[in-house]
Amino acid sequence: MDIVILLASVLAAAPPILFAVLGETITEKAGVINLSLDGSILLSAMTAFIVATTSGSLLLGMIAAMLVGALVAGVIAVISLTLHQPQVATGFILTLLTRDLAYVLGNAYTRVPGPQVQHLPIPGLANLPVIGRIVFDQDPMVYLSLLAIFLVWFYMNKTQPGLKLQGLGERPAAAFARGVNVTRMRYVYTLAGGALVGLGGATFSLLVKPGWARPYGIEGTGWIALAIVIFGGWRPLRAAVGAYAFVTLQTLANTLQSAMPNVPTQLFPTLPFPLMILTLVLVTLGNAEWLQRSLGRLPEGLRRVLVRSLRALQTSPPAALGTVFEQE
Numbered sequence: 001m002d003i004v005i006l007l008a009s010v011l012a013a014a015p016p017i018l019f020a021v022l023g024e025t026i027t028e029k030a031g032v033i034n035l036s037l038d039g040s041i042l043l044s045a046m047t048a049f050i051v052a053t054t055s056g057s058l059l060l061g062m063i064a065a066m067l068v069g070a071l072v073a074g075v076i077a078v079i080s081l082t083l084h085q086p087q088v089a090t091g092f093i094l095t096l097l098t099r100d101l102a103y104v105l106g107n108a109y110t111r112v113p114g115p116q117v118q119h120l121p122i123p124g125l126a127n128l129p130v131i132g133r134i135v136f137d138q139d140p141m142v143y144l145s146l147l148a149i150f151l152v153w154f155y156m157n158k159t160q161p162g163l164k165l166q167g168l169g170e171r172p173a174a175a176f177a178r179g180v181n182v183t184r185m186r187y188v189y190t191l192a193g194g195a196l197v198g199l200g201g202a203t204f205s206l207l208v209k210p211g212w213a214r215p216y217g218i219e220g221t222g223w224i225a226l227a228i229v230i231f232g233g234w235r236p237l238r239a240a241v242g243a244y245a246f247v248t249l250q251t252l253a254n255t256l257q258s259a260m261p262n263v264p265t266q267l268f269p270t271l272p273f274p275l276m277i278l279t280l281v282l283v284t285l286g287n288a289e290w291l292q293r294s295l296g297r298l299p300e301g302l303r304r305v306l307v308r309s310l311r312a313l314q315t316s317p318p319a320a321l322g323t324v325f326e327q328e
Helices: 003-013 015-029 037-055 058-082 087-105 131-135 140-158 160-170 172-177 182-208 221-231 236-259 272-286 289-295 300-313
Strands: none
Touching: 003 131, 003 140, 003 236, 015 037, 015 140, 015 160, 015 182, 015 221, 015 236, 037 058, 037 087, 037 182, 037 221, 058 087, 058 182, 140 160, 140 182, 140 236, 160 172, 160 182, 172 182, 182 221, 221 236, 221 272, 236 272
């Protein structure tokens, strides 16, 4: 496959998982774990398709999907932040509930033709050599996803509210001492992150996989998004790189399947998943003290290379992730 076509294909297919990863990064930065992503994406995708089909408006479909994503995240916020119940258990139950709900409510629209986001090259820029075909000869959701990466990074690292957001997940007591209403702001960021997850679902059914069916074919995407958030170290730019890397593996798997038709069809589509698991294992090893001690027995040159590589993979979750802060 031509490298330009490959990169353009990756950008075109990445928005759904990118929006989900960015949304969950925001939520977990605030200290809340939303494990409902897999079901929430399905329910949002179904909602976006039905609303867009019945109303004839892609915009209404997108908005409806974001509201659904925010609603599911809001349930987790109420149960965990107000009722003080476990976030992980709540999210796991919700992902099963929303998955089944999506298939039940969407049954009447199975394989019904509907609208989809149209290709929209940017005049002038789309004709630029190489970069024009890759970046500027796409659809509006690709442009929006690229903008979202920058906006989330800028907000988190370059604005005062973004620094307070990081404080919610790292040191909520210190944030509260500085006048931040921790519970209220965690609600806000959980809903905002859920809305982005919902937008990711909408881009599946209105762009990447237009339509609705059972099974839909995006099951497992939410779990991959959660894994990419960990790989990204809860940092937007690194998480975006992880999302693009996963989509690249998926695209290459499809290409290899076409080039090697004698290989069982189940093999290549599953390759990105064990590779993602291997990456997470390496990330975990990068944080292990026993491994650091073991490396000390290696020759200095090799040890230095391995230490740098593992250090680049090291991540550390927000210190208060998954905990409940009771304001006095």
